[in-house]
Amino acid sequence: MADPAAVPVLTIDGPSGSGKGTISRLVAERLGWRLLDSGALYRAVGYAAGEEGIDLSDAEAVTRCARTVKIRFQPSADGGETRVLVNGHDATDELRTETAGAAASAIAVIPSVREALVDLQHAFRKAPGLVADGRDMGTVIFPDAAHKFFLTASAAERAKRRYKQLKDKGLSVTLATLQREIEARDERDASRPVAPLKPAEGAVVIDTTGMPIDEVVAKVFAVVRP
Numbered sequence: 001m002a003d004p005a006a007v008p009v010l011t012i013d014g015p016s017g018s019g020k021g022t023i024s025r026l027v028a029e030r031l032g033w034r035l036l037d038s039g040a041l042y043r044a045v046g047y048a049a050g051e052e053g054i055d056l057s058d059a060e061a062v063t064r065c066a067r068t069v070k071i072r073f074q075p076s077a078d079g080g081e082t083r084v085l086v087n088g089h090d091a092t093d094e095l096r097t098e099t100a101g102a103a104a105s106a107i108a109v110i111p112s113v114r115e116a117l118v119d120l121q122h123a124f125r126k127a128p129g130l131v132a133d134g135r136d137m138g139t140v141i142f143p144d145a146a147h148k149f150f151l152t153a154s155a156a157e158r159a160k161r162r163y164k165q166l167k168d169k170g171l172s173v174t175l176a177t178l179q180r181e182i183e184a185r186d187e188r189d190a191s192r193p194v195a196p197l198k199p200a201e202g203a204v205v206i207d208t209t210g211m212p213i214d215e216v217v218a219k220v221f222a223v224v225r226p
């Protein structure tokens, strides 16, 4: 079997609403590489734990859940959004909500939960290459990645983007509440002792405030020669 360490990895980390999800997908498509949406794994664990009635502060029970949950990414038949199956149930819509994001951020502070997801994330590293999207892709999971990026944007802009995304999906939210929630989540993700949200050493930092998507993609490809 080919050595996974020989497979190139490009990491894109950053806070929610920084544009990393969209940019990672576009970059992966253009390179013809696989995509790892690591946030979806944390969301899936938070969701599965909630479904089982587990208290999200019960580290032992949530870790057990992280070790046993079955998460499957299924490309949609019509070329649309990839579906996420959690223990066989299509939870794509539930995983997108702010409640799922907050639950993910809460369980992501538990070191044994992070540990339980390491092998699963490494398994995405397959030829011809991997684009990995998350908070600790360049710092912890793929420290040997050839290219590392860190996307940021002002909290106000990130809240506006999330507001538009959620509205487009028919979810009811207010901008002010969203901005408060985003700031609280960033604070928790950045201040946790294990794998905090921060740029990896040598990462190219791109502030995407006011920047159209194609310009961000162009900045990535100015560094990465396909």
Ligand code: DC
Residues within 6 Å of the ligand: 016, 038, 039, 040, 042, 043, 101, 104, 105, 108, 133, 134, 135, 136, 137, 185, 189
């Ligand atoms: O990228 P996202 O919004 O789907 O991530 C949801 C939460 O999951 C985020 O607030 C923190 C956690 N997370 C993490 O701790 N490490 C990752 N690599 C990805 C997400």
